[in-house]
Amino acid sequence: MNMAYSSHNRKDPHGELDVSRTVGFFAYQFPLVLKSSMDGDLVTTLHNVQDALSTGVDNGFLQAAIKHLYRFSDDQIELQQRFNVQSQFSFTYVDSMVFHDSSDSPTLLIDQPSMLDGLLTMKSQNIFPHLFDFTVWNTSQGLKFTTHYNSKQFQTETVAGLLVCWKGCLLELTRI
Incomplete structure (x- = not known):
């Protein structure tokens, strides 16, 4: 599946470049394979899902830079077409799928409301029609999940509950 997504974080592909202010321009489109644990x-x-998303960010940055900044020659038409693949599913990943020791830790969406406003603006302009992230907290009572999907927020303490939330999200996607 081709996923087009933008990551709102400070990924630094070469150790000397802060690309966090260019995220609106570099909307990454990168194929991802999400694997479950054996x-x-x-x-x-x-952790595997998070690693895959982060890998897509790093590689997607290079792909987006080439797509938007590189001038293809006439004999590179086939190469250029590889960078114009249309995505089957677009979403905004805010890179806040992290593990916290406490549920008192705010998620990125809650911590930076101005960023959320920007994401919702992009959503309303249909640049990234789906806003998605989730956070997992390791509490003394076990794992606690918080999922943001568009303007909705789900909280659950079980994997089954998380799957029910995601099922609702997928059902909403089928109506779009």
Whole structure:
């Protein structure tokens, strides 16, 4: 599946460049493969998903820079077409899918409301029609999930509850 997504973080592809202020321009489109843990461990699976998304950010930056800044020659038409693949699903990933020791830690969306306003503006302009992120807290009572999907927020303490939330999100996607 081709996913077009923008990451709102401070990924630094070469150790000398802060691209956080250019995120509106560099909307990454990058194919991702999300894998579950071989032994079914949820924490490992979540780490795998996070790693895949982060890898897409790093590689997607280079792909977006080439797509928007590189001038293709007439004999590079085939190469240029590889950078114009249309996505099947677009969403904004705010890179706040992290593990906290306490549920008192705010998510990026709550911590930076001006950023959320910007994301919602992009959503309303249909630049990134789907806003998605989730956070997992490791509390003394077990894992606690918070999922943001567009303007909705879901909180649950079980994987089953999380899946129910995501099912609702997917059902909403089918109506778009």
